[in-house]
Amino acid sequence: MSTVSGQRLADSRKDSEARTYSRVAWRIVPLLFLCYVVSYLDRVNVGFAKLQMLNDLRFSESVYGLGAGIFFLGYFFFEIPSNLIMYRVGARKWIARIMITWGVVSAAMMFVTTPTMFYVMRLLLGVAEAGFFPGMILYLTYWFPAERRGGMTALFMTGIPLSGVIGGPVSGWILQSVSGALGLAGWQWLFVLEGIPSIIVGLLVLALLDDRIADARWLAPEEKAMLQERIDNDEAEKGHASALQAFGSAKVWLLALIYFCLIMGLYGVSFWLPTIIKGLGVKDTTSVGFLYAIPYVLATIAMILVGRSADAYKERRWHIAVPCVLGAAGLIASVTFGTSPVLAVAALSLGTVGILSAIPLFWSCPTAFLGGAAAAGGIALINSVGNLAGFASPYMVGLIKDWTHSTDVGMYVLAGCLMIAAVLVVAGLPARLVNK
Known part of the structure; x- marks a missing residue:
């Protein structure tokens, strides 16, 4: 075979592979994205409900902070068992079960x-x-090898900012426009109307999601073979320890600590952003909702661009650390410019962009070296330990606000956590996590 013919064959195979991965991405990522949008919306809509329910129920700021954060204690204790069950019974049934039950509770x-x-x-x-997010991360490893997973994870996780883009204005409108209907307060309608979509999407998962490549009837046999070969090659380079061995890995615990610091920033902003915006002098809840959406619109764009850059350069460490530093700078600037609503929202936007750009790339780190049961257990451990910050962060900010009547000190603490994450990433993670 001539050199030219060989190159044409290689190019043809490369094009075929690209088309197949594009088809897979369009088939599964939009559904995962939709799941994550309603997940995050139900998790943090309590931040908008707070604008009314604290007065109606006479709750203090620290009661709200503890209630917002206690979600993560249930998450912590049931995360690992849930992810191991999904590894056994399959993603379709288990993710559908998770979504339907949390919709009812919400x-x-x-x-x-x-x-x-x-x-x-x-x-x-x-x-x-419990188990939803690490289950999604594990599910992506069944379809995409490490070098393609950064961008896919970023696309999937744009569900976080887009839930803010959609949920902010919708939540503000519900609080203002539906309040009093059928004798229910606006915050009560908020929980009902934003819980129902989770149940509907859970039923869609049951109908549409395929557990693994072999189950995908929409793929040709040669496409399945190619995809499985890429996954098998990827898995061969990973450690295939048991879940218990993953729990004893120093690298897993380092990642859990880094994630804890990232989540301190994420939920400190997510749960308190409506309150911070209202504190800038914005009283109308619909206006609060639209201003709340601005940081998330910018974060959506940034997440996609940073994810693509990380995959293009096959680099992870600096694509996590630099956004962490930018996120910290944004939170500090939000305090510095707190007297100017325009500058404060701009600073909060920078903070949100930094935090949300770092997190998807972080999740491409554990999946680069964990496989099999070790991946199921290790990912769940990292997520559950990291999400303890989801308990600590809003409760801490609530206590600080009760003590000082301001969220300023809380923002400084969250910025410090992001800087610690940046240092740990640079100092503790290997320079190369993805094969060149």
């Missing part, structure tokens, strides 16, 4: 009347959702 938040009921319902919501 809608039932309308019945809350006391702090104890608030704590219990948030705890149950965490139990219901």
Whole structure:
């Protein structure tokens, strides 16, 4: 075979592979994305409900902070068992079960009347959702090899900012326009109307999601063979320890600590952003919703661009560390320019962009060296330990706000956590996590 013919054959195979991966991405990523949008919306809509329910139910800021964060205790204790169950029974049934049960619990938040009921319902919501996110990350490893996973993870995780883009204005509108209908407060309608989509999407998952490549009837046999070969080659380079061995890995615990610092920033902003915007002098809840959406619009664009850049350069470490530093700078600037609504929202946008750009690339790190049961257990461990920050962060900011009547000190603490994450990433992770 001539050199020219060989090159043409190689180019043809490369084009065929690109088309197949594009087809796979269009088939599964939009559904995963939709799942994540409604997941994140149900997790943080309590930040908007707070604008009314604290006055209606006479809750303090620290009661809200504890209730917002206690979700993650349920998440922590049930995360690892849930992900191991998904590894055994398959993603389709288990993710559908997760979504339907958390939709029911989220809608039932309308019945809350006391702090104890608030704590219990948030705890149950965490139990219901446990395993969802690490299950999604594990599921992507069944379809995409490491060198393609950064961009796919970023696309999937744009569900976080887009839930803000969609949920902010919608939540603000519900609070203002539906309040009083059928004798229910706006915050009660908020939980009901934003819980129902999770149940519907859970049923879609049951109908449309394929557990693995072999189950995809929409792929030709040669396409399945090519995809499986890429996954097999990727898996051969990973450690295939048991879940228990993954729990004893120093690298896994380092990643858990880094993720803890990232989540401190994420949920400190997510749960308190409506309150911070309202504190800038914006009283109308619909306006709060639209301003809340601005940082998330910018973060959506940044996540996609950073993910593509990381895959193009096959680099992870600096694509995580630099956004962490930018996120910290944005949170500090939001305090510095707190007297100017325009500059404060711009600073909060930079903080949100930095935090959300780092997280998808972070998740391409553990999946680069964990496989099999070790991946199921290790990913769940990292996510559950990291998400303890989801408990600590809003509760800490709530306590600080009760003590100082300001969120400024809380923003400084969150910025410090992001800087710690940046240092740990640069100092602790290997320079090369993806094969050149």
